[in-house]
Amino acid sequence: MQLTDIKKRMELPVIMAPMFLISNPDMVVGACEAGIVGTFPALNARTKDVLDSWMAEINERLQESKEADSTDKIAPWGINFISHSSNKRFHEDLQLIEKHQPPIVITSLGDPSPVVEAVHNYGGLVLSDVTDIKFAKKALEKGSDGLILVAAGAGGHAGVLNPFAFMDEVRSFFDGPVALAGTITKGEQVLAAELLGADFAYVGTHFIATKESGASAAYQESIIQSAAADIIYTPAFSGIPANYLIPSIVKAGLDPENLPEKAGLDFKKLSNSSAKAWKDIWGAGQGVGGTRKTQTVQEAVTELKTAYNQAKNIHQLT
Numbered sequence: 001m002q003l004t005d006i007k008k009r010m011e012l013p014v015i016m017a018p019m020f021l022i023s024n025p026d027m028v029v030g031a032c033e034a035g036i037v038g039t040f041p042a043l044n045a046r047t048k049d050v051l052d053s054w055m056a057e058i059n060e061r062l063q064e065s066k067e068a069d070s071t072d073k074i075a076p077w078g079i080n081f082i083s084h085s086s087n088k089r090f091h092e093d094l095q096l097i098e099k100h101q102p103p104i105v106i107t108s109l110g111d112p113s114p115v116v117e118a119v120h121n122y123g124g125l126v127l128s129d130v131t132d133i134k135f136a137k138k139a140l141e142k143g144s145d146g147l148i149l150v151a152a153g154a155g156g157h158a159g160v161l162n163p164f165a166f167m168d169e170v171r172s173f174f175d176g177p178v179a180l181a182g183t184i185t186k187g188e189q190v191l192a193a194e195l196l197g198a199d200f201a202y203v204g205t206h207f208i209a210t211k212e213s214g215a216s217a218a219y220q221e222s223i224i225q226s227a228a229a230d231i232i233y234t235p236a237f238s239g240i241p242a243n244y245l246i247p248s249i250v251k252a253g254l255d256p257e258n259l260p261e262k263a264g265l266d267f268k269k270l271s272n273s274s275a276k277a278w279k280d281i282w283g284a285g286q287g288v289g290g291t292r293k294t295q296t297v298q299e300a301v302t303e304l305k306t307a308y309n310q311a312k313n314i315h316q317l318t
């Protein structure tokens with residue numbers, strides 16, 4: 001699938017980012033029906049059988065929506081696949097991708113080439129999630145069609161590069177599809193991402209506080225109450241630096257100022273804590289202050305679209 005075909009089917013140049021334990025078929029379908037790309041991490045489906053049924057469900061529901069209203073723009077959907085030997089379901093999940101043919105596959109970690117081969121066979125698009133220039137070049141060498149630049153401040157495993165610098169440098173050697181990720185919660189920021197040279201804004205944290213989201217009520221409330229000062233960037237919980245909500249760390253009985261350095265998978269042993277990364281220690285990006293209420297995915301997209309169009313009008317952009 002080409003970038004222009006994808007864009008034609010979208011109401012707004014936004015990809016709802018995949019989020020561990022949060023994204024689910026309702027969010028994906030809600031996003032696509034609202035006219036943005038909906039995605040989820042394959043591993044959110046606890047088994048390969050669950051993944052099989054989730055992917056079938058998404059395709060069926062989106063097909064029904066298209067048949068119900070052919071004038072409506074139903075955006076394509078995508079799946080996030082860990083393209084690394086640490087992924088115990090690597091082969092099974094890749095087979096399911098070949099079976100259900102999600103139009104977009106987002107690779108994280110590792111070498112995307114096995115995924116590229118499988119996805120290109122059915123005409124899908126592969127985007128690779130990268131946090132620096134070295135990984136960006138590597139992903140392109142391995143055949144990825146496009147990049148997702150995860151800039152500083154993004155929720156989850158973020159990079160440390162400023163988005164202006166990151167975008168500009170990537171555009172000096174690549175003119176294909178690029179999504180910019182990190183702290184985007186507003187329609188104006190979606191337009192800003194486009195002005196920097198991105199084809200899409202990649203939005204995660206903002207969709208945690210949606211009715212369809214898998215996040216608990218307490219997690220969603222914490223998103224609504226928090227601001228940038230409540231975010232900490234630490235490798236303590238997963239071994240790779242990521243952004244988390246400080247209130248969840250405190251709630252788990254831990255001192256955010258005295259977290260074990262680089263503890264990663266040994267975190268439990270070192271801290272004597274039973275808290276689990278992502279389930280109890282909540283991920284969120286520095287843009288969290290831009291999310292002040294819980295709404296449906298459709299409402300969130302409508303709000304983003306209204307602000308995006310207003311910003312375009314103010315700046316007299318077509």
Ligand SMILES: Cc1cc2nc3c(=O)[nH]c(=O)nc-3n(C[C@H](O)[C@H](O)[C@H](O)COP(=O)(O)O)c2cc1C
Pocket residue numbers: 017018019020022041080108129150153154155156157181182183184202203204205206282283284285286287
């Ligand atoms: C709670 C949470 C879980 C995430 N899980 C994943 C994941 O499983 N796979 C992945 O590629 N990215 C994951 N991310 C990163 C997002 O896909 C995206 O890059 C990020 O949310 C964008 O920044 P923003 O949150 O500031 O909008 C996660 C982010 C958050 C907040």
